[in-house]
Amino acid sequence: MHELSLCDDLLGQVVAIAAQHNARSVESITVQIGALSGVEPALLESAFTMIKAGTVAEQALLIMQTSPVTVLCRKCGTQSEVAANRLLCNACQSHETALLSGDELILASVALNCAD
Amino acid sequence: MCNTCGCNITPGNRPLVMAEKPKNGVTTVSVLQNLLSQNNHQADHNRSHFDAQKVLVINLMSSPGSGKTALLEATIKRLRESIKIAVIEGDLETENDTKRIQAQGVPAYQITTGTACHLDAHLVHNALHHMALDDLDLLFIENVGNLVCPASFDLGHHRNVVLLSVTEGDDKPAKYPVMFRAADLMLISKTDLLPFLDDFSPSKAEQNLHNLANDAPVIEFSSKDGNGLDAWIAWLHAEIEQYRSLLLDKQTQRPKVQLDGQLLHAQPGKTKFYSLNNKAVHT
Numbered sequence: 218m219h220e221l222s223l224c225d226d227l228l229g230q231v232v233a234i235a236a237q238h239n240a241r242s243v244e245s246i247t248v249q250i251g252a253l254s255g256v257e258p259a260l261l262e263s264a265f266t267m268i269k270a271g272t273v274a275e276q277a278l279l280i281m282q283t284s285p286v287t288v289l290c291r292k293c294g295t296q297s298e299v300a301a302n303r304l305l306c307n308a309c310q311s312h313e314t315a316l317l318s319g320d321e322l323i324l325a326s327v328a329l330n331c332a333d
Numbered sequence: 334m335c336n337t338c339g340c341n342i343t344p345g346n347r348p349l350v351m352a353e354k355p356k357n358g359v360t361t362v363s364v365l366q367n368l369l370s371q372n373n374h375q376a377d378h379n380r381s382h383f384d385a386q387k388v389l390v391i392n393l394m395s396s397p398g399s400g401k402t403a404l405l406e407a408t409i410k411r412l413r414e415s416i417k418i419a420v421i422e423g424d425l426e427t428e429n430d431t432k433r434i435q436a437q438g439v440p441a442y443q444i445t446t447g448t449a450c451h452l453d454a455h456l457v458h459n460a461l462h463h464m465a466l467d468d469l470d471l472l473f474i475e476n477v478g479n480l481v482c483p484a485s486f487d488l489g490h491h492r493n494v495v496l497l498s499v500t501e502g503d504d505k506p507a508k509y510p511v512m513f514r515a516a517d518l519m520l521i522s523k524t525d526l527l528p529f530l531d532d533f534s535p536s537k538a539e540q541n542l543h544n545l546a547n548d549a550p551v552i553e554f555s556s557k558d559g560n561g562l563d564a565w566i567a568w569l570h571a572e573i574e575q576y577r578s579l580l581l582d583k584q585t586q587r588p589k590v591q592l593d594g595q596l597l598h599a600q601p602g603k604t605k606f607y608s609l610n611n612k613a614v615h616t
Contacts, residue, residue, distance in 0.1 A: 219451050219482040226371045234362055244359050248368065249606055255485040255511040256368075258609050282606035288546065302510040304546040314546045322368045322485075328361045 240329035286319030379489025395496035397478030
């Protein structure tokens with residue numbers, strides 16, 4: 218259950234951005250969460266509900282996006298979409314691969330209500 | 334600085350500049366920042382403390398009861414004459430582990446996390462205020478016994494060591510890929526029990542680790558009969574040596590941690606993201 222402390226960091230970033238823009242409120246927050254990030258989206262969502270109360274992001278929608286786990290083979294150059302616990306090249310089965318996507322834990326964007 | 338060539342855009346004002354034109358009073362700001370940036374910032378701060386005092390810091394992670402404290406006791410017995418060691422212990426409750434380490438004659442500080450399932454960089458920083466680093470060569474941080482959460486938090490340490498005891502099953506790396514992908518070294522513990530178990534194969538455990546594209550070394554050992562401890566001690570000596578030579582080149586050692594595909598290694602815009610949900614969170 219480390220999603221709660223993560224949410225604390227997330228909210229801190231969002232509140233700072235809202236203040237920078239003199240926003241009246243936050244409409245939505247978009248985060249990117251990979252299967253290898255160690256974060257469970259459903260838990261992040263419930264943690265966010267708890268932690269946003271009483272802040273500028275009180276009414277904000279949390280939009281979560283995920284990406285497939287993809288690896289690039291260092292041996293044969295093939296790019297494969299793989300399971301989170303099997304990061305092998307689909308073509309040559311090599312384990313000498315580099316992760317291209319799937320470990321994201323990113324605040325991508327924030328939509329702010331700035332109307333005067 | 335001008336408004337024509339982009340030289341006025343700094344990391345500080347980039348979010349403001351990147352803001353899209355408002356639609357119906359709503360402005361969308363592109364951020365692209367790691368959710369753990371506060372923790373990571375604190376971790377870098379911790380690491381610079383360690384580097385200033387030339388202390389190699391090792392984060393020990395495993396499930397509860399896989400033998401982290403027993404390994405530390407055996408390690409201290411062998412090294413306390415030649416290397417100055419200290420330990421930070423992370424547990425939900427009790428100071429039992431700290432007492433075991435202190436009984437070996439080295440300083441230990443207990444972080445009791447209450448209900449928190451992992452240590453983070455802030456907790457470790459607070460602990461550092463209770464420890465003298467200037468006289469140390471090696472600091473172990475024994476993380477909370479948990480194969481899930483501790484993997485996500487950089488503490489400012491230099492190496493991740495993950496223990497897997499033979500009673501847990503050789504498929505643990507496949508079940509907990511986030512943790513085992515972060516291992517700089519995997520230790521298979523309690524090998525003295527192998528004769529009594531017919532379902533644990535060290536080579537299968539190693540294969541499951543390699544399936545995560547992790548080519549970290551694997552050492553089998555038993556704190557009880559001492560088998561394999563020589564290889565572990567040799568690994569520690571080699572790491573201390575490598576760390577010190579990195580410091581001489583004004584570099585530092587970093588553990589295997591999350592890299593953020595989209596931020597660092599993927600071509601921007603090339604990765605397709607799928608929506609997980611678009612429903613409103615309860616307000």
